[in-house]
Amino acid sequence: MKTVLNLMIKNTVLTALTGFAMIMISSVALTQEAPADNDSGIGARAMGMGGANIAAANDLSAVIYNPAALARLNKLEIQLGVNMLKKNVESLLNSKDNPGSKLSTTSDFLRLGSIGIAYPMPTDRGSLVFAVAYNRAKDFEGRYKLDGFIDDVDLGNGEFTPGGYNKIDKVEEGGLGILSLAGAVDVSPNVSFGAAFDIWMGSYRRNNRDLLNDYREQYKYSELYITDLDNDISAWSFKPSILYHNKYYSLGAFIRFPMTFHIDHNYFEEWDIDETDPDFYFGLYDTLDPEYDTYNSYSENFSYKIKAPMQLGFGLSFGKPGKTVLGLDLTYENWKQAKYEYPSYIQYEPSYFEDTYRSAVSWRVGIEQPIPTLGLAVRAGYLKNPLIFKGPRDNDSPVITIDNERDFLTFGLGKQFDESLSIDAALAYGVWSEKEGNVEDEESRTRLFVSVTYRIPTLQWR
Numbered sequence: 001m002k003t004v005l006n007l008m009i010k011n012t013v014l015t016a017l018t019g020f021a022m023i024m025i026s027s028v029a030l031t032q033e034a035p036a037d038n039d040s041g042i043g044a045r046a047m048g049m050g051g052a053n054i055a056a057a058n059d060l061s062a063v064i065y066n067p068a069a070l071a072r073l074n075k076l077e078i079q080l081g082v083n084m085l086k087k088n089v090e091s092l093l094n095s096k097d098n099p100g101s102k103l104s105t106t107s108d109f110l111r112l113g114s115i116g117i118a119y120p121m122p123t124d125r126g127s128l129v130f131a132v133a134y135n136r137a138k139d140f141e142g143r144y145k146l147d148g149f150i151d152d153v154d155l156g157n158g159e160f161t162p163g164g165y166n167k168i169d170k171v172e173e174g175g176l177g178i179l180s181l182a183g184a185v186d187v188s189p190n191v192s193f194g195a196a197f198d199i200w201m202g203s204y205r206r207n208n209r210d211l212l213n214d215y216r217e218q219y220k221y222s223e224l225y226i227t228d229l230d231n232d233i234s235a236w237s238f239k240p241s242i243l244y245h246n247k248y249y250s251l252g253a254f255i256r257f258p259m260t261f262h263i264d265h266n267y268f269e270e271w272d273i274d275e276t277d278p279d280f281y282f283g284l285y286d287t288l289d290p291e292y293d294t295y296n297s298y299s300e301n302f303s304y305k306i307k308a309p310m311q312l313g314f315g316l317s318f319g320k321p322g323k324t325v326l327g328l329d330l331t332y333e334n335w336k337q338a339k340y341e342y343p344s345y346i347q348y349e350p351s352y353f354e355d356t357y358r359s360a361v362s363w364r365v366g367i368e369q370p371i372p373t374l375g376l377a378v379r380a381g382y383l384k385n386p387l388i389f390k391g392p393r394d395n396d397s398p399v400i401t402i403d404n405e406r407d408f409l410t411f412g413l414g415k416q417f418d419e420s421l422s423i424d425a426a427l428a429y430g431v432w433s434e435k436e437g438n439v440e441d442e443e444s445r446t447r448l449f450v451s452v453t454y455r456i457p458t459l460q461w462r
Contacts, residue, residue, distance in 0.1 A: 032389045033306060034204040035176060035233055035261045036335055036357070039385060040139040041428060042114065044081055044451040048412015048426035049366025050381020052327030054315025055243065055252035056368075059453060060116050063133045063180040066252045066315065068194030068243035070184035071127040073118050081451030083113035085139055092440045093148040093166075107143040111136055111175070113449060126186035138176040140204050145169055150212075150438055164214030164221075167284045176202035176233060184243075192243045200235040200261070211284045221275040224282040230266040235259050235308075249318045256311040260341075263304055270297040305341035309334050325368040334359035335388050356393075360386040366410070379412035379426070387432065398437040406432045408445075419457045425450045 043061030116133025184194030241254035366381030408430035
């Protein structure tokens, strides 16, 4: 009798809860908004110093860190950079019936990191510099796999999410780039003002396959759930900044005003459940048949907006380019203040960001030490970039416990070949972990930044 009752309950609630079990155990955020996080790091010199460049910037990456620092450039500068990302996720399923299921997934990508030009205008005194640059600001690429047994989860009121042998294969693609139109001017011998008008553009793609097979004698069912998400993302922002400098230290600050992300959202999901044939089970990469009487599908296409919060940055550096430089940056952003703007016919939770995100202070510290006899600059740094999504993903999902934040150690080298040509490289390694329900994930990321900078020495007006 108990077995029959359990099957009746499962049949009643399974359609409504389809996919919930997989969403619940996946450590990669399904409901987290991609533009809200996933910073990729910008500039080989800057990242060698842990990204501490609000006050220490002295190349084209200043369009991102502090546009006012462009006033330091006294030569026409052309820069090209590439980024490599290697991501590894280790997932452990804490199941009472079948403990210790663990899977490791590695993915790596090579992308254009930056390209741009800075042009100092001829002036009688001071500095006036304009720049145009493209930088890849956020990366969404990655792959996530899971393979193991999950337990039933009691939701109360006689309902539960079914357990069984679960396989997940999720592929994510895309990113966000920033096209910056920036400028800086000296307003006194020690003070520069700058600003950047940034055009954000990119996309987020996700293909997700979730398989749940229950081989236990009293249940015997098979479920395959497939989703495809395709979002195009655009926005613009404005960032004024200031830099004070003397021969001992520099102070820098910026404010990026609140901005709005425009998202064209295209989503399709399909799923099938088989409980009629005790000897039939879906495979993870099976193709579902729409003609089958248990086949279901759903699609939606619309546009919506995310009102993103302002960002504040402050930097302090000691020393000057060509000498030992020590930098410290603090950046504050409160995504609890973000808001959705959906079409009127779509229902959503107005307090979603307030309930599931948190404010965070990201801080960076770095050092650059020149070795003049070798024409080298050696760099090292530390970057702490806290996770801002705290969940839960919905009312029925477990709380997300963050065991450690995103801590990155960085190392870099710069080589000046002659008066015109320099090459910079940086390596950043970070690791963090979190627990959600029965799943523990530990993720590590290795990023490599390489940039080539060419400066035209004949264009010197001061």
